[in-house]
Amino acid sequence: MAINLKPVDVAVIGLGAAGGVAVLPLARAGLKVAGIEAGGSMDPRSFRPDEIHNNVRGLVTSVPKTKGEVPTVRDSPSSVARRVGNHPMMNAIGGTSIHYWAQSWRLKPWDFQTRSEAQKRYGASSIPAGSTLEDWPLTYDELEPYYDRIEFEVGVSGKAGNLQGRIDPAGNIFEGPRQREYPMPPLRGTEFTDRMAEAARHLGWHPFRPPAAINTQPYQGRPGCAYHGFCGTGGCHIGAKNSTAVTTIPAALKTKNLAIFDRAQVTRIVSDANGRVTGVSYLREGKEYFQPARVVLLGSYTYENSRLLLLSKSKAYPNGLSNTHGQAGRHYFAHWGTQGGGAVTALFPFDINVFYGLPAQGTTVDDFGDDNYDHTGLGFIGGSSMHVHTELHPIEAAAMNTFGRAPGWGARWKAFVRESAARWTSAYLQTSTFPYETTFLDLDPEVRDPLGDPVCRVTTSSRENERRSVEYAQNKMEEWFRAAGAIEVIKTPPTGPALSTHAYGGTRMGDNRETNVVDRWGFSHEAGNLGILGASVMGTSGARNPTLTVQALAWRTAEHLVKSWKSISA
Amino acid sequence: MQPEDPEAPQISRRTVIASATLIPVAALTAAQAPKTALSASERQILEAFVDRLVPKDELGPGALECGAANYIDLALADALTGEKESFVEGLAAVDAFARKQYEMPFTQLMPDKKDAVLSEIEAGRATGFTNPRAFFARVRRLTLEGMFGDPYYGGNKNFAGWDLIRYPGPRLAVAPEDQKMSAPPKPVRQSAYGSNFNHGH
Numbered sequence: 001m002a003i004n005l006k007p008v009d010v011a012v013i014g015l016g017a018a019g020g021v022a023v024l025p026l027a028r029a030g031l032k033v034a035g036i037e038a039g040g041s042m043d044p045r046s047f048r049p050d051e052i053h054n055n056v057r058g059l060v061t062s063v064p065k066t067k068g069e070v071p072t073v074r075d076s077p078s079s080v081a082r083r084v085g086n087h088p089m090m091n092a093i094g095g096t097s098i099h100y101w102a103q104s105w106r107l108k109p110w111d112f113q114t115r116s117e118a119q120k121r122y123g124a125s126s127i128p129a130g131s132t133l134e135d136w137p138l139t140y141d142e143l144e145p146y147y148d149r150i151e152f153e154v155g156v157s158g159k160a161g162n163l164q165g166r167i168d169p170a171g172n173i174f175e176g177p178r179q180r181e182y183p184m185p186p187l188r189g190t191e192f193t194d195r196m197a198e199a200a201r202h203l204g205w206h207p208f209r210p211p212a213a214i215n216t217q218p219y220q221g222r223p224g225c226a227y228h229g230f231c232g233t234g235g236c237h238i239g240a241k242n243s244t245a246v247t248t249i250p251a252a253l254k255t256k257n258l259a260i261f262d263r264a265q266v267t268r269i270v271s272d273a274n275g276r277v278t279g280v281s282y283l284r285e286g287k288e289y290f291q292p293a294r295v296v297l298l299g300s301y302t303y304e305n306s307r308l309l310l311l312s313k314s315k316a317y318p319n320g321l322s323n324t325h326g327q328a329g330r331h332y333f334a335h336w337g338t339q340g341g342g343a344v345t346a347l348f349p350f351d352i353n354v355f356y357g358l359p360a361q362g363t364t365v366d367d368f369g370d371d372n373y374d375h376t377g378l379g380f381i382g383g384s385s386m387h388v389h390t391e392l393h394p395i396e397a398a399a400m401n402t403f404g405r406a407p408g409w410g411a412r413w414k415a416f417v418r419e420s421a422a423r424w425t426s427a428y429l430q431t432s433t434f435p436y437e438t439t440f441l442d443l444d445p446e447v448r449d450p451l452g453d454p455v456c457r458v459t460t461s462s463r464e465n466e467r468r469s470v471e472y473a474q475n476k477m478e479e480w481f482r483a484a485g486a487i488e489v490i491k492t493p494p495t496g497p498a499l500s501t502h503a504y505g506g507t508r509m510g511d512n513r514e515t516n517v518v519d520r521w522g523f524s525h526e527a528g529n530l531g532i533l534g535a536s537v538m539g540t541s542g543a544r545n546p547t548l549t550v551q552a553l554a555w556r557t558a559e560h561l562v563k564s565w566k567s568i569s570a
Numbered sequence: 571m572q573p574e575d576p577e578a579p580q581i582s583r584r585t586v587i588a589s590a591t592l593i594p595v596a597a598l599t600a601a602q603a604p605k606t607a608l609s610a611s612e613r614q615i616l617e618a619f620v621d622r623l624v625p626k627d628e629l630g631p632g633a634l635e636c637g638a639a640n641y642i643d644l645a646l647a648d649a650l651t652g653e654k655e656s657f658v659e660g661l662a663a664v665d666a667f668a669r670k671q672y673e674m675p676f677t678q679l680m681p682d683k684k685d686a687v688l689s690e691i692e693a694g695r696a697t698g699f700t701n702p703r704a705f706f707a708r709v710r711r712l713t714l715e716g717m718f719g720d721p722y723y724g725g726n727k728n729f730a731g732w733d734l735i736r737y738p739g740p741r742l743a744v745a746p747e748d749q750k751m752s753a754p755p756k757p758v759r760q761s762a763y764g765s766n767f768n769h770g771h
Contacts, residue, residue, distance in 0.1 A: 049740035050762040052719045057649055191751040227744040237742075353751050355737055356744040390749065394718040394737040399711070408692075409623040409710060410685065414734070418629055421735035422754075 002281060002288040008034040008259075009569070010561070011280050011293035013266050013308070016095020018533035019299030020244025021150065021551045022558040027257035029562040034291055035249075035260045036282055038065045038300075039091030042098055042245065047235035051393035054234040060099050061090040061233060065265055068449045071303045071441075071456035073498045081444055081457045088501045089301045093262055094245025096301075096501065097547065098235045101359040102213040102242065103387075104156045105544035106147045106552075109140035109176045110371045111432070114540050117371065118381045126381050128465035131434045132331050136539055137511045137520035140176045146552035146559075148179055151211075153251075154551065155219045155242040157184035158211030172208050172364070174372045184216045187225065187361040192352040192425075196388045197363040199484035205367045210387065212360035213242040213547070222246060229391050231358035264289070267451065268312045269296055269530065275316040277530045283451070294569040295561060298507075299533035299554065302332075303499075306441040306506035306536065307456040309517075322507075322524040327517050329442050331435035331508045332458065334500035335541055337384055337428075342470040342494030344427045346481035347403050351422040355397070357390025359428070364388075368476050369543040370432060380465045382432025384473030385543040386480065389428060397421040403488040427477045431470050433504075433541045436463060441506045462496060470494040502535070502546055509537040509553075521564075522557035529568055531557050604724065607646035607654050608661075615661045616642060618677045620713045622684045631730040633713050641716030641725030642709075653708075660705040663698040664691065670698070722763040729759045 009031040012019045019035065026033050046060070053059050066089060072081035089096045110117055113135045118126045127133060150156070160181045161171025186209035189197065193209075200207040214231075217224045222239040231241065239246045252258040264284040271277045279292035298305055306329040310320040320328050336342065366372060369385045398417050401424075402408060406416035438461040443454035474491040481489050510516030513525035518537055524530040533554040535546045542549075561568055608616065617639040624633035633639070646654045668676035668687050676687060690696040694703040716725030718732065720740075726732060732739055739758035741748065748755040 048762050049742070050720050050722070052715060052723055053762075056715055056719070188746060190746075190749040192749075195751070226742060227749065228740070228742055229744065230740075351736065351751060351754060353749060353754050356741070356749050394732055394735060395714050397737065398714050398718045398731075398735055409688075411625050411627055414624050414627070414629060414632070418734050422737075 002290040005289055005291045007279070007292035007294070008032045009293065010034070010295045010297060011036060011291050012297045012299060013280060014038070014095065014298070014300040015093050015244065015249060015260065016299065016301070017097040017100075017244060017547050018550050018554040019297065020094060020097065020249045021154070022297055022299060022533055022554040023252040023258050024153070024248040025555060025558040025562060027252040027255040030257060031562070031565070033252070033258045034293065035258055036264045036266055036280060036291065037091070037093050037260060037262050038265045039063050039093065039095070040262050041093045042235060044235065044237050044239065047230070047237040049228055049230045051395050054230060055393060056395065058086065058233070060235055062086070063091040065091050069304065069455055071458050071499060072444045072447050073458045073460065076461050077438060077459055081459070083447065084498050088499050092245070093249060093260060094243040097243035098245055099233050100501070100547065101232055101545070103360050103545040104151070104158070104211045104213040104548040105542070106175060106178070107140065107542040107544070107549050108174065108370045111540050111542040112136040112138065112140050114381070121371070122375060122381065128381065128434055128436070128463065130436050130438065131465070132437060132515070133434045134510055134512070134515065134539055137509060143549070143552055143556070144176070144179065146556045147548060149555055150548060150551045152183050154213055154244075154247045155184065155215055156182055156211050156213050156548070157186050157216040158182040159186045159209060161208060169206060170208065172210070172366050173206050174366045174369060182211065184219060186210070187212055187214060187216055187358070189363065190353070190357060190361070190390060192354060193361070193363045193388060193390065196480070196484050200363070200365050200480055203480065203483055205365045207363045207365050210360065210362070210364040214358070214360055215240045215242065220247070225358065227357050227361065229356040229358070229393070231360070232391060266300070266308065267453070269298065269308060269321055271312070271314045271316055271321060271527060273315055275527055277321070277527050295529045295531065297531040297533055297557070302503035302506055302534060302536040303441065303456040303458070305532060305534055307443065309507065310443050311453055317526070322517055322526045322530060324526055325514045327508070327515060329506050330440050331505040331539065332439050332441045332460070333433045333435045333504050333541065334460070334497040335430055335502035336433050336463075336466040336470050336494060336496055337431040337473070338426070339500055339502055340431070340466070340470065340494050340497040341492055342429060342431070342474055343492040344429065344474050344477040344481065345401055345490045346425060346427075346486035347420060347488040348423045348485055349487050350485070352425060353422060354390040354392045354425050355394070355422070359389045359391050361391070362387055362389030365480065366543075368473055378468070378472065380468040380472070382434070382465070382469050383543055384429045384431040384469060386473060386477050387428040388425065392425065400424050401490055403490060405488070427481070429470065429473050429477060430502075430543050430545065431466060431473060432543050433466055435505050435508070435539065436461065458499065460496060460498070466496065467494055502541065504535045504538045504541055504546065507532045507536040508539050510539065521560040522553060523568065531561060533557060604644055605647040606643040607651070608643045608658070612658055612661050613639065613643060614677050615665050618684060619664060619688070619709055620716070622681065622688055623710060623713050624717060630734055631727070633717050635727065636717045636730050637725040637727040638713045638716030641719065641723050642712045644724045645712065656700070657708070660699065660709070663696070663705070666698050667691070667696045720761050720763070722761045729757070732759070733757060
């Protein structure tokens with residue numbers, strides 16, 4: 001028998017990058033919030049400058065629950081899905097924002113209206129065949145105040161490129177207009193990233209130091225970054241990376257309106273005969289609990305958001321919660337680019353010393369992002385941001401590609417890595433990616449998690465638009481590396497991503513309830529007191545990391561809930 | 571409407587740390603007696619294998635001298651215990667294949683013959699393996715970990731792996747000049763678990 005807990009105003013499922021942000025405006029408004037998180041709290045002392053611990057063995061990120069919920073993947077609706085690799089996300093208070101790269105981008109105005117803008121500029125035939133692309137139900141301008149809010153509440157460093165329409169080439173000249181400068185200056189450059197920036201300018205491009213949720217000076221009582229080189233897949237031992245574990249969650253706890261239930265695995269969202277959600281069921285230390293709530297905000301991760309809806313069947317929702325129109329799990333996609341196998345790796349004839357630093361430290365070129373250049377005749381829409389960065393650990397450095405210059409072992413290999421391990425780097429490309437009819441999430445018919453529930457099944461098929469787009473960017477990236485003096489460049493053919501830390505869709509946001517799960521505020525078209533947080537509501541990816549957009553949307557959904565409390569909770 | 575419910579599971583409030591102090595990185599568990607996984611003869615085969623992957627020469631110590639075999643042996647008894655069985659089978663297959671080709675134990679072959687055996691395994695042509703290519707790739711990968719990982723795990727002896735590739739070692743704070751291309755920083759030659767990281771806890 002489940003233990004019935006006393007009701008709260010809002011139950012938030014998942015205290016990661018999204019839920020960890022949403023709790024703050026709710027708690028500040030005086031709502032009683034239960035934050036239900038599958039992971040525990042992480043001790044910053046466990047964040048070590050140790051590649052074997054962090055990166056080889058994944059000991060920061062591997063949590064039993066996430067391991068048990070690894071989705072399966074298949075490349076077409078007719079093939080059998082299999083598990084490949086590990087779950088890319090983690091469970092913890094703070095979630096993956098603890099160990100992510102912290103690149104904190106705003107999307108472009110174009111990303112919100114891709115369909116209509118592409119049709120206008122290139123004609124209706126430019127929309128990729130088979131895609132289910134729709135314009136967002138909101139514009140960049142509507143989200144701008146929330147981007148601004150997160151940049152200051154969480155803390156983002158960067159340099160404005162478009163301040164209320166004034167263009168500053170020290171920042172990204174292609175960004176949408178912002179109301180004010182970032183609260184902190186950008187991460188510093190290095191001799192190598194400055195050299196790359198100079199090469200880009202020589203090519204006529206517009207490099208800049210990109211934004212990051214990383215302190216570059218003391219901010220909100222925490223210090224600036226120490227550039228020590230163990231940021232990605234690690235955690236910050238000094239709290240300079242602005243995960244929700246050190247920013248919005250402690251701020252919400254201070255109000256005394258947030259109670260955290262950690263190591264609590266949500267198994268179902270419960271709904272009544274009228275189609276309203278009534279609370280969540282979860283397991284903690286083998287015991288089953290039911291947490292009644294007037295409103296539920298679902299903020300796990302793209303894969304689990306869809307899975308939990310599909311698992312939460314009821315009389316009102318025989319096909320899964322908020323899935324009357326079969327939209328839960330649809331419009332799934334994950335970033336192409338480097339995450340989709342499209343790497344560009346360069347060897348220089350001199351040491352570049354990128355061992356220290358962090359992946360967010362570097363130089364970015366956005367001249368070929370989104371629709372920042374004319375695509376006429378190219379055969380694809382969308383583009384790629386190109387980022388060259390620091391942080392290279394020694395095992396990874398030595399495991400380098402030999403560029404055909406040496407065998408893979410023996411004395412000649414040793415001589416090669418002795419010379420070259422400090423002389424190579426890989427660029428990070430992120431490519432606009434779109435949803436398709438044949439890319440979706442559902443429940444795996446065979447594979448189950450340790451509780452006996454089906455895991456999420458990812459169906460992702462090859463996409464010509466994205467493949468062409470990545471290859472175009474890879475050629476530009478090669479040009480850039482060579483302009484900076486690279487003597488070898490290898491481009492890996494893009495295959496598209498499998499499981500991804502940049503996974504989108506499944507509970508898409510839109511005005512049309514027949515093609516979208518949530519409305520323009522992030523609330524279910526069907527269960528009006530269920531809100532959904534995360535990149536699962538996003539209908540396009542842009543050519544950049546999702547987290548800042550996820551957080552801006554989460555704040556906006558929570559603020560809407562506060563403002564409309566009576567009508568939503570009634 | 572209070573979430574403080576007598577029936578509620580314990581709420582964790584120790585949780586979230588927003589401290590501005592530099593927290594010592596390695597609050598580690600007390601050292602345990604190192605445990606290894608391989609028999610003496612298995613260890614010898616592995617040592618001969620890694621010695622050929624990265625030989626000692628005028629450029630410095632090789633994988634054997636760096637303790638890569640020691641790293642692998644320790645890991646198979648610890649984090650990699652799940653793959654010990656298949657790994658030991660692979661080592662036995664190396665020796666069996668050497669005996670088949672040259673009627674000698676792998677460890678007693680001349681370097682060029684050892685290399686020929688390893689090349690056959692790498693190319694997937696060697697017999698007696700479940701998957702010769704995969705086994706070769708795994709030994710190579712673990713050798714890199716043992717040579718270039720933190721010495722805490724039993725390899726990278728005297729930081730020789732890091733010195734070989736000019737990795738300057740873990741620092742808790744990195745100054746702008748430590749990231750210069752033209753004048754790389756002085757190597758610190760310390761483990762993340764060394765005394766320099768243990769201050770103040």
